[in-house]
Amino acid sequence: MTNVIQYQGRKARRAGSEQRRQAILEAALAIIVKDGIRSVRHRAVAREADVPLSATTYYFKDISDLIADTFTLFAERALTEVIEPFKQKAFTLLSQFSRSSLADPVQRERMVKLIGQMLSGFILDEFHQRRGHLIAEQAFLQEAVLDERLRDLADLYLRQQLESLKIATELFGSSNPRLDAELILSTMMTLEQRLLVHPENATAEFVDARMCNLIDKLLPHG
Template identity: 70%
Template sequence: MTSAIQYQGRKARRTGSEQRRQAILEASLSIIVREGIRAVRHRAVAREAEVPLSATTYYFKDISDLIADTFTLFAERAMKEVIEPFKEQAFGLMSQFSRDSLENPQERDRLVKMLAQMMAAFIVDELQNRRDHVVAEQAFIQEAILDARLRELADMYLRQHVETLTMACELFGCKEPKLDAELIFATFLTIEQRLLVHPEKISQEFVEKRMYNMLDKVVPLHG
């Protein structure tokens, strides 16, 4: 995915210039998380990044280019720091099971419980320790509805999640692995969104109960 990502704004030609451009994107992302996308303006970003106003307008003449590149940075970073580590953890857990072992109802239930625990721990950790990432992700997905230039990037980003879950569902032997993967990911997003609004509900038990209920319907019992 990262090789397919294309930035919109003016390219930096020197190391110092790239650092300044990066600082502008970081500042834009901070404003989005704190105040929302509509608060992203050249003056606000320049002030946040502690750079001259001329620097933001040099790299990003169009504010929509700045927003698009901010989400490009977010997607690129999320691939390395969130999606890949989660993928490794999930497939490491599933390597303990085989499709034959899932013919045993107890083993199948053990897998469902372990996956529910792992996913719940991941969501709780995201909301407690990387809340900015979750807020930015939700903002990114919502903005793609309004900005056609973001749709391809958003689709690419979301597809990475679904493809990982599709591989997992294929290992489970699901009849409709892609549809089941979409269901799992939709549950993920819905729970995160709900807990952003109601942080008082954030707990391992709250999330795990809902993930188990969904996974118990998705993971087939063989034999």
């Protein structure tokens, strides 16, 4: 992971300098969430971070470096603060079941419901508690299409999520864990994007129905 997560801008040499550099990146991320990525400008970031304009141009010679490092910070945090906790929660839930559970229709139905609701709960928690994270994620993945420096980082970010889902699909006996994991992740990200556009759909009833339907189709019958 550390071989891929590499910052582009000038490195800070002292603790105080690192704090200022972090403040600049935090400010840029806040601007992306509030006003969109094209609103990131040295002057706007300096104002948001409450630092001299010269500080932003010192650490980041151009806007593309500033944006790249902002998304590097975003991905680094998301891997530890969002993806890893989700992985631990998922494995705790799945440890309640075994493949033999699928032979019992009642247990299978319970498994479908619990897994679907866990995934739904994650999506809704992201929307209600970390809406800024979802907006930043969408912007990050879109920018990776345009900036090749971000592609390896975006691939790592998605791969970490896929690996967790792949292990989960293996545990419940998928015949093609990788493809099933990709399908689950793409469905979750599509739903997240849909909720950002249509927040009136951010209900347990709406999201549960879609995730449980997907898991029911993917979960093998005993």
